[in-house]
Amino acid sequence: QNYKNAKRFYLIEIQMPRLPRRRQMMMVLCGAATLLLLLTALVHTDTQRYYSPLRIADKLATQREQIAEVAAADADTFEPGSDGVCSGRRWPRGVRPLYIITPTYPRAEQIPELTRTGQTLLHVDALVWIVVEDVNKATKAVLHYLKSSGLCYVYLKARMPVKYQKLKTKPRGVANRNAGLTWIRKHAKRGGVIYFADDDNTYDRRIFEQIRGTKKVSMFPVGLVTKLGVSSPVVRDGKVTDFYDGWISNRKFAVDMAGFAVSVEKFLNSPKAAMPYIAGREETKFLESLNISNIDIEPLANNCQEILVWHTRTFKNAPARPSPKEINITDSNIQSLLKQLWNGKR
Amino acid sequence: RTRAGQGSVATSALTGAVDTRLMCQHSFQTSPASSPSATKTLPFHSVMKHRSNPLVLLLLVVTAIMLLFAIMHTYPTDSLNQHYVNPDRLQLDLISQRQDPKPVSPVRDLADLPMIYPITPTYGRSAQIADLTRLSQTLMLVPNIHWIICEDSWTPNRLLQLFLKDLKLNFTLILTPMPAKYRRLKKQPKGCTARNAGLKWLTDSNKDGVLYFMDDDNTYDIRVFEEMRWTQRVSMWPVGLVTELAVSSPILKNGHLLGWYDGYMIKRKFAIDMAGFATNVQFMIKVGGVEMPYMHGLEEDGYLRALKIGYGDIEFKADGCTKIYVWHTRTQWSSRGSPMIINSHYDGTNLRKLQSRIMLSSRQNWKINSSYEAWLIKEQFSIHN
Numbered sequence: 001q002n003y004k005n006a007k008r009f010y011l012i013e014i015q016m017p018r019l020p021r022r023r024q025m026m027m028v029l030c031g032a033a034t035l036l037l038l039l040t041a042l043v044h045t046d047t048q049r050y051y052s053p054l055r056i057a058d059k060l061a062t063q064r065e066q067i068a069e070v071a072a073a074d075a076d077t078f079e080p081g082s083d084g085v086c087s088g089r090r091w092p093r094g095v096r097p098l099y100i101i102t103p104t105y106p107r108a109e110q111i112p113e114l115t116r117t118g119q120t121l122l123h124v125d126a127l128v129w130i131v132v133e134d135v136n137k138a139t140k141a142v143l144h145y146l147k148s149s150g151l152c153y154v155y156l157k158a159r160m161p162v163k164y165q166k167l168k169t170k171p172r173g174v175a176n177r178n179a180g181l182t183w184i185r186k187h188a189k190r191g192g193v194i195y196f197a198d199d200d201n202t203y204d205r206r207i208f209e210q211i212r213g214t215k216k217v218s219m220f221p222v223g224l225v226t227k228l229g230v231s232s233p234v235v236r237d238g239k240v241t242d243f244y245d246g247w248i249s250n251r252k253f254a255v256d257m258a259g260f261a262v263s264v265e266k267f268l269n270s271p272k273a274a275m276p277y278i279a280g281r282e283e284t285k286f287l288e289s290l291n292i293s294n295i296d297i298e299p300l301a302n303n304c305q306e307i308l309v310w311h312t313r314t315f316k317n318a319p320a321r322p323s324p325k326e327i328n329i330t331d332s333n334i335q336s337l338l339k340q341l342w343n344g345k346r
Numbered sequence: 347r348t349r350a351g352q353g354s355v356a357t358s359a360l361t362g363a364v365d366t367r368l369m370c371q372h373s374f375q376t377s378p379a380s381s382p383s384a385t386k387t388l389p390f391h392s393v394m395k396h397r398s399n400p401l402v403l404l405l406l407v408v409t410a411i412m413l414l415f416a417i418m419h420t421y422p423t424d425s426l427n428q429h430y431v432n433p434d435r436l437q438l439d440l441i442s443q444r445q446d447p448k449p450v451s452p453v454r455d456l457a458d459l460p461m462i463y464p465i466t467p468t469y470g471r472s473a474q475i476a477d478l479t480r481l482s483q484t485l486m487l488v489p490n491i492h493w494i495i496c497e498d499s500w501t502p503n504r505l506l507q508l509f510l511k512d513l514k515l516n517f518t519l520i521l522t523p524m525p526a527k528y529r530r531l532k533k534q535p536k537g538c539t540a541r542n543a544g545l546k547w548l549t550d551s552n553k554d555g556v557l558y559f560m561d562d563d564n565t566y567d568i569r570v571f572e573e574m575r576w577t578q579r580v581s582m583w584p585v586g587l588v589t590e591l592a593v594s595s596p597i598l599k600n601g602h603l604l605g606w607y608d609g610y611m612i613k614r615k616f617a618i619d620m621a622g623f624a625t626n627v628q629f630m631i632k633v634g635g636v637e638m639p640y641m642h643g644l645e646e647d648g649y650l651r652a653l654k655i656g657y658g659d660i661e662f663k664a665d666g667c668t669k670i671y672v673w674h675t676r677t678q679w680s681s682r683g684s685p686m687i688i689n690s691h692y693d694g695t696n697l698r699k700l701q702s703r704i705m706l707s708s709r710q711n712w713k714i715n716s717s718y719e720a721w722l723i724k725e726q727f728s729i730h731n
Contacts, residue, residue: 026402033409040416108587112565112673119484119568202476205483221700224472229683230704235696244687244697305699310476313678320592327607332599333667334607337584340670341592 078152080128084187086152095126096212097192099184099264103176104142104199105134108317108342111141113199118149123205126212130183132156132176141340154183161277169279173198173257177275177282184264192264196257203258204308210300211261217292220301222259225311231256233297235304240297251284258309259283266290319344459490460575461555463548463627467522467540468506468562469498472680472705475509477562485515488571492555493517494547496540498524505705520547533642537561541638541645549631558624563677566621570671573663574624580655583664585622586673594619594674596660598667603657614647621672622646625653682707 080086085097102117104110114131121129129151133142136159146153158179164170177196184194193214197203211218219240221232226246233255234242243254253260260283267273273289275282301308320341323329329338464485468474478495485491493515497503500523510519522543528534541559548557556577560566574581584595589609596618597604606617616623623646630636630653639648664671683704687697 023402026406030405030409033413037409037412037416040413108592109673109675111670112587112675115567115673116480116484116565119487120480122487123483202480204479223704224476224680227681227684228686229472229681229706230687230700232697232700234692236694244692246684299696304696305703307700307703310473310479311680312473312476313680315676315678317587318590318592321590323591323607327597327605329597329607332597332604333584334593334595334597336668337593337595337607337670341586 078147078150080152080154080187082187083189084128084184084192085126085190086128090150090152091126097188097190098124098127098208098212099130099180099188099192099194100127100197101130101132101177101180101194102197102199103132103134103173103180106139106342106346108319109314110139110199110342111145113314114142114145117197117199117201117203118145118151120203120205121151121208122149124208127152127208129153130156130180132158132179134159134173134176135346139342141342156180156183164277167279171277171279171282174275174277174282181267181274185268188264188268193261194264194267195261198258200312200314201258202310202312207301207308210308214261214263214298216266216296216298217260217262217287217290218298218300219255219260219304220299220309221304221307222256223307223310225256230307231259231311232304233299235299238299238303240294240299247280249280251281253284253287255283255287256311257283258311260287262287262290266292461490461492461553462488462571462575462624463492463494463544463553463555463557464560465494465496465541465544465557466560466562467496467498467537470503470506470705472682473677474503474562474705475505477677478506478509481560481562481566482513482515484566484568487568490555490575491515491571492553494520494544496520496522496537496543498522498537498540505703508703518547520544528640531642535640535642535645538638538640538645541649545630545636545638548627552631553627555627556624557627557630559620561621563675564621565673565675567671570664573671577624577626577661579629579659579661580623580625580650580653581661581663582618582623582667583662583672584667584670585619586670588619588674593670594622595667596662598662601662601666603660603662610643612643614644616647616650618646618650619674620646621674623650629653 078086084099085091091097100121102114104114118129121127129146131142131146131153133139133155135157138155138157143155146155156176156179158175160170160172160175164174181194193211195208195211207220210220219233221230223230225231228244228246231245231254232243233240234244245254245256248254267290270290273286276285278285320338320343323334323338327334329335466478466481468478482493485493495506495510495517497506497519499521502519502521506519510517520540520543522539524534524536524539528538544557556574558574570583573583582596584593586593588594591607591609594608594610594617595606597607606614608617608619610617633653636649636652638645638652641648683701683706685706687701687704687706692698
């Protein structure tokens with residue numbers, strides 16, 4: 001009777017089973033609650049934004065496992081393989097390798113010079129550092145530094161021939177660089193670019209990426225060299241016409257050793273290309289043996305308008321001599337320090 | 347429950363369940379008179395009185411709890427309970443950790459690493475930019491570094507400004523010309539003004555971290571920065587290539603300081619090189635009035651005495667002072683650029699721009715002998731003609 005004039009409406013029209021009123025009511029209540037739960041669940045399916053801490057830990061664990069698998073398969077190697085490249089994380093695929101040949105010799109400043117050159121090279125990817133030492137027996141300190149540096153390196157030994165050791169003006173570093181070139185001829189199978197980097201020079205890291213694009217020969221200015229203060233090709237309208245160098249002296253290519261780079265393809269095409277044992281003519285004779293002329297030279301460093309390489313030189317220091325008798329250094333740190341230092345013997 | 351209005355799905359979800367039930371079963375009556383009768387027939391009371399199956403009641407309770415749980419997670423997005431993590435960033439972090447070579451410390455600045463403040467005095471010379479370039483490339487491999495460069499001049503050097511424009515490090519440039527009275531001396535206390543200015547800047551800004559006197563021509567293995575980073579007061583390590591003995595180091599036996607191995611024969615309390623120690627900045631500020639004296643040869647000793655430390659306060663790093671991470675290399679002097687580059691023969695070539703990148707020798711040294719220059723240029727040009 002109360003419901004006679006009432007409007008009946010249902011929120012949801014369901015086929016209700018024939019149950020007592022209260023049971024029906026309970027069923028509707030549960031159904032509605034479940035539907036509401038489903039609605040809230042639908043609202044929160046934006047899984048991109050929300051991660052519970054448990055899910056983050058799981059994701060980290062799976063990623064660590066994946067990385068460990070890849071790392072084991074593709075282990076970081078510091079020594080180049082038979083094709084002249086290092087595998088691992090400092091070698092992006094499809095990038096032309098850089099072969100940096102550094103001659104060195106034992107002296108008090110050898111390790112610091114190699115340290116700061118190596119730390120510059122750490123900024124560059126896809127690089128093989130060919131360190132050639134002028135010794136008969138390998139220096140332990142150099143090997144130790146190369147292994148701990150994290151660079152892809154090759155260590156070679158090349159002693160200057162005895163007949164040149166007796167000369168007044170020795171052709172320095174020629175045997176070392178030729179040994180590096182021989183290694184490249186044997187091992188470089190993926191192309192690349194060769195650059196001669198002395199260990200006491202200063203290199204801005206930006207020059208290496210510019211060198212990487214060398215097709216035949218590229219040149220750029222070198223600061224602090226010769227009495228003119230800079231050695232550079234003279235570029236007119238994008239072409240090299242001349243050389244600004246304090247010591248031209250009848251050289252066809254009056255450049256400094258650190259002022260040019262050669263592509264591996266051009267080098268391999270000239271089977272007799274090597275550096276001669278003539279003091280002062282190493283660069284020009286090497287470039288002439290590659291059969292190039294001024295039109296083949298690519299000017300780098302913003303058309304040779306910037307200086308990115310400097311020919312710095314370091315003062316010589318005396319070798320470590322045994323400690324004075326007045327100081328007792330047995331069982332102290334000084335003993336192990338002196339063992340690490342160069343004692344003056346070659 | 348609302349008497350007015352129809353179809354309102356409740357003010358809260360809890361009562362909403364009740365209201366849906368109401369709507370299913372009853373019509374809304376607006377007259378207040380009908381409320382007692384409505385109350386009578388309200389099924390809610392009948393539910394409470396009803397001795398229903400306890401299982402059904404349990405089901406109701408469980409559903410209510412689940413609903414409450416779902417509702418609790420509708421908090422606004424800036425609640426502290428939720429952690430929004432970008433999974434792509436997570437991936438990149440893990441991959442970059444793998445890519446960093448092991449001996450080199452990661453380059454990204456980390457929030458919990460103490461800051462290192464190297465103070466570098468420098469002055470205009472032909473090899474200045476070269477030395478600063480290779481030093482900056484070493485520092486770029488070290489995280490959390492703020493470089494304090496102090497130049498010994500009244501005006502900023504043009505080439506230094508060009509260098510600092512391209513520098514990708516945090517730095518502060520301070521101009522610290524040497525006072526005239528010290529400039530006249532034969533043995534000048536070089537770099538003291540610069541280092542004192544750096545100390546003053548750190549004190550005024552009340553920085554927290556480690557300060558280190560870093561000269562621009564020395565060689566620093568990047569491992570030395572990780573050795574000094576956790577210094578509490580003063581830490582020390584060996585320096586190579588110093589004096590005739592080829593190394594300058596504290597002499598340690600079983601961790602105890604016995605003396606100093608240094609070839610500079612002057613009696614000092616702390617016989618160590620400028621690059622062989624680092625100080626905690628807050629410790630230096632607390633001591634107060636710490637300055638480097640203007641005495642040639644006694645700068646390090648004077649500074650460490652001003653810190654009022656004893657031998658027991660020193661922390662010895664570099665694996666018990668058995669490794670050399672710092673070398674006192676010195677760059678040879680190079681001549682400045684010749685004025686020949688200004689010759690009109692080189693107009694329209696790269697040399698016009700290149701001359702702004704080198705330090706030309708001062709006008710007093712120019713032997714303005716145009717015929718000689720003309721001959722030299724002609725000689726060079728004729729070979730390649």
